[in-house]
Amino acid sequence: MxxxxxxxxxxxxxxxxxxxxxxxxxxxxxxTHIVERLAEMVADGDLDADYxxxxxxxxxxxxxxxxxxxxxRVYSATTSQGxxxxxxxxxxxxxxxxxxxxxxxxxALGAPLSIWNDHQDSVSCRDSGxxxxxxEDAQESMDLHFLAYRVAEDHDVLLPGFVCFxxxxxxxxxxxxxxxxxxEIDAYLPPFVPVNVLDAKNPISMGMYATPDYYTxxxxxxxxxxDRAKDLLVTAGRELGESIGRDxxxxxxxYRLEDADTAFVAMGSLCGTVKDAIDEMRDSGIKAxxxxxRSYRPFPRAEIAKALSGVSRVAVLEKNVSLGSAMKGAVxxxxxDALWGSGIDVFSYVLGLGGRDVRxxxxxxxxxLSIAGKGDMFYGLREELI
Amino acid sequence: MLxxxxxxxxxxxxxxxxxxxxxxAAELIAVAAFESGAFSQAFPAFGVERRGAPVQxxxxxxxxxxxxxxxxxxxxxxxxxxxxxxKDVPVFSGLKKGGIAIINTEKxxxxxxxxxxxxxTLDATKIALDVLGLPIANTALMGAFAAATGEIxxxxxxxxxxxxxxxxxxxxxxxxxxxxxxxxREGV
Numbered sequence: 008m009x010x011x012x013x014x015x016x017x018x019x020x021x022x023x024x025x026x027x028x029x030x031x032x033x034x035x036x037x038x039t040h041i042v043e044r045l046a047e048m049v050a051d052g053d054l055d056a057d058y059x060x061x062x063x064x065x066x067x068x069x070x071x072x073x074x075x076x077x078x079x080r081v082y083s084a085t086t087s088q089g090x091x092x093x094x095x096x097x098x099x100x101x102x103x104x105x106x107x108x109x110x111x112x113x114x115a116l117g118a119p120l121s122i123w124n125d126h127q128d129s130v131s132c133r134d135s136g137x138x139x140x141x142x143e144d145a146q147e148s149m150d151l152h153f154l155a156y157r158v159a160e161d162h163d164v165l166l167p168g169f170v171c172f173x174x175x176x177x178x179x180x181x182x183x184x185x186x187x188x189x190x191e192i193d194a195y196l197p198p199f200v201p202v203n204v205l206d207a208k209n210p211i212s213m214g215m216y217a218t219p220d221y222y223t224x225x226x227x228x229x230x231x232x233x234d235r236a237k238d239l240l241v242t243a244g245r246e247l248g249e250s251i252g253r254d255x256x257x258x259x260x261x262y263r264l265e266d267a268d269t270a271f272v273a274m275g276s277l278c279g280t281v282k283d284a285i286d287e288m289r290d291s292g293i294k295a296x297x298x299x300x301r302s303y304r305p306f307p308r309a310e311i312a313k314a315l316s317g318v319s320r321v322a323v324l325e326k327n328v329s330l331g332s333a334m335k336g337a338v339x340x341x342x343x344d345a346l347w348g349s350g351i352d353v354f355s356y357v358l359g360l361g362g363r364d365v366r367x368x369x370x371x372x373x374x375x376l377s378i379a380g381k382g383d384m385f386y387g388l389r390e391e392l393i
Numbered sequence: 394m395l396x397x398x399x400x401x402x403x404x405x406x407x408x409x410x411x412x413x414x415x416x417x418a419a420e421l422i423a424v425a426a427f428e429s430g431a432f433s434q435a436f437p438a439f440g441v442e443r444r445g446a447p448v449q450x451x452x453x454x455x456x457x458x459x460x461x462x463x464x465x466x467x468x469x470x471x472x473x474x475x476x477x478x479x480k481d482v483p484v485f486s487g488l489k490k491g492g493i494a495i496i497n498t499e500k501x502x503x504x505x506x507x508x509x510x511x512x513x514t515l516d517a518t519k520i521a522l523d524v525l526g527l528p529i530a531n532t533a534l535m536g537a538f539a540a541a542t543g544e545i546x547x548x549x550x551x552x553x554x555x556x557x558x559x560x561x562x563x564x565x566x567x568x569x570x571x572x573x574x575x576x577x578r579e580g581v
Contacts, residue, residue, distance in 0.1 A: 011427040013420075144460075176462050180436040181423045279460030366463040 009185050014145040014177040015040035017184045018084075018110055018170075021149040023054045024192040025156055028079035031059040031070035035089040036122050037174035038112040042084055056082075064089040068096040068107070073205075075105035076213055080156070080199040083107065086174055087114035090128045094135070100167045101136025101229060103214045106159035106199070107167040108152065109137075113275065113326075114174040115361040123362020124174040126275065126326040130303070130337050136229045138168040138236050139303040141274040146184045147255075148172040150247065151301075153187075153196060154255050157243045160199050164236045166229065171303075173276040175362070187251045195250045237305040258307035260299040261314050263289065267296030269374050270318040272311075272342055274300045277324055277365060284370035295374055300338070311345040320352040322377040324370075326359045334383045354382020363387070403544060404465045405452040408484045409474035412444040414531035418472070419450035421553045422535055426454050428549035434459045447482050454544050470542055472534050473497060474517075479504065495537050495577075497530050513541050515576055517569075524569040536570030540577035547574055 012020075019041050022030075030049070032042040048054035059070045064085050071081040085093060090111060100107050111129045115121040129139055140155060142148040148170065155168045172178065203211060217225055241256050248254030262282050264270055271281050278299045288295045298314050300307070315321055325336025334340050339355030346353055356373050359365045373386060405422065409415035416437045423435030431454050438449035451465045467487040476498035478484060488494060490509035501514040515537055517530035524533075532554065539545045550570055555563045 011424050011433065176436070180434060180462075181420050182434045182459065183427055183432060276462050280462045283461045364464050366466070367461070 009183050011181055011183045012145075013040060014148055014172065014180050014182070015112075016044055017145045017149045017186075018152065018172070018178075019044035019048070020186060021152040022082050023048055024187065024189055025082070025152060025196060026054075026080065026193075026198075027056050027082040029057045029059065029071065029074035029081045030083070031061055031067045031074070031081070032083045032085065033061055033064045033067045033089060035064070035086055037114060037124075037178045038084045038086045038089070038110070040178065041110060041112070045082075064092040065096060068093045068100065068109075071107045071109075072096060072100050072103065072105055075100075075107050075201075076103065076203075076205045078199070078201040078204040080160070081107050082109070084110035084112065086112040087116055087122075087128045090132065091116060094132070097132055097135040097137060097167075099214055102225065104165040104229075104232075105167060106156070106165055108155045108159055109167070109169055110152070111169045111171040112174045112178045113171055121361040122174075124176050124326070125360045125362070126171070127328070127360075129169055129171045130327040132169070133304060133337065136166065136233075138166055138233065138240075138305060140168065140170050140301055141303060142170065142172040142177065143276055143278045143299065145177055145180065145182050146253070148177055149184060149186075150251065150253055150255060153192060153251075154240070154244055154247050157196055157247070158236055158239050161239055161243075162200075162202060164232050164239055165202065166232050166236060171275065176276045185251075185253075191250050195247060233305045237302070237307065240302055240305075255301070257310075258300075258302040258305075259310045259314055260301060262297040262299065264296035264298060264314060264318070266294055267317075268294045268319045269296075269377055270315050270321045271295065271297045271324055271370065271373075272300060272315075272321060272338065273297065273324040274303060274338070275326065277326065277359060280365055280367060281324065281370050284367035287367060288371060288374065293371075293374065303338070306341055308341070308345045311342055312349075315342075315346060315351065316349065318351060320377050321346065321354070322373050322382065323353065323355045324359075324373070325355050325357050328357045328360065328385070335385065339383070352377070352380070352382075354384075356382060356384060356386040358386040401455060401457070402459070402461075403454040403469045404467070405454075405470040405472065405538070405544075406465045406468040407450045407452075407472045407474065408478050408482055409448055409450075409531070410444075410478065411446045411448050413448075413474045414529055415448050415450040415474060417557070418474075418531040418535055419452050421532075421550070421557060422452050422538060422545060424553040424556070425535075425539070425545040425549040426452070428552060429544075429546045431455065431544070432457055432459050438464060447478055468492065470538070470544075471495070472538060474530060474534060476502075485510070493541050495534060495541055497534055511541075513537065513577055515573060517573055520569050520572050524572065525565050532566040533569040533573040536572070536574035537577045539570070540574040547571070
């Protein structure tokens, strides 16, 4: 059924349909509306979950880790400084192979303090062993949660995952969404079946000490699971489409890339604005297209190489900055690696940091910069402030 | 008769002060537009949300899915909740020719409205004080917007208000919206 609602509330509804047994989160702008709504659902008896209130994000994710190890499906949500505060626990959750799913309502990191959107928070957790999916709109923000649980809990994967969507731009926007039924989600996402469970009657230990003789293989195993997650994202994304009518089988999504000279690459809500900008550019004879990256981890290297093989140049739009790096953005080097040897120019453009608005005219301006061979830069700097 | 069919996109920018309900107005107008059969999108300008500080909220209306996420710089419509903003904030900036400016004011002044813009002034605060007993004019202005633009049906606005506010409060807000709707429709 199609309804209009705030993005955060759409995600809360998705979580209700997923039936987590345990929720633990600490409120932080702009994630707050999700966890407030979930707390209401639990209090009103609309969601049969234990909602563990805690004093910090470190404790929230620690509670989720314990509850997952005890065999429950768990959920959390955070952003920015809250995610940074979880950093230590992120690696433990992945290392203990607990399929925790967390909403990341993307926000900039301080200092200086910013409550506004960019992708620095989740991109900075790139190597933590969590898979990372990015949503373009409220609908995808909802739907990727179903996919994330399905992939995370699969016994061939058993990895935690982020569902990332842009703070304020998606979380605080009202727009129409199609709400799946409980029956559809129950059929798509059967109850979580844990592999190893903390149980006082059959005691085991998790996350123990590994000597140099063992540690490397634990890391290797996570990497192998990431590879399997890549395959499962495709098949489970297709099955989600068969269930709810919206296909998510693509780790990437192509928009008007056929015959494109310039290909933009982007993640998240920026893709919508880029699509409108591309339509305008095409109307004036400029051949541009978009490759949207839906799965940042696992990274779809082969899919990117295939999708971009026919273009003249690639402009990677980055809502993050890898300070001190050659390309400035974190995603650009991996796109460049995917196209290594092709002769296609790949440039990164850092934009939209700390909530700075990105307009269609900015996308057109970046197209011109890429044609002129100028890139690997901060776009739209206010020269008077430098 | 709704007027967005065949038109790709219409945009509304609401100017107010923190506490005047600009974000709520944007949300409820988007809900009413959706109930009237449009695709709609409402979002706040993510500024400092201090009580009294100038704030903005935005609504887009379309006959198809809205992908654009940037803020609104060239609106078709503006609503100014508080005419004291006009001296500090460029509320008319980018307002399109053929557009509509709805200004809540006790006393209309000689506003520097762009050429080709239809100016509608009304004392929505007085309506709010009469009906609600509070100087919160946003619901009256929603009624004025419905009458002036035709982007939302009044019945859809009524149901959006009933959905948001508890019983008697919803009815009072509907009355405020209805008064402003009738005033604007009658060209007062």
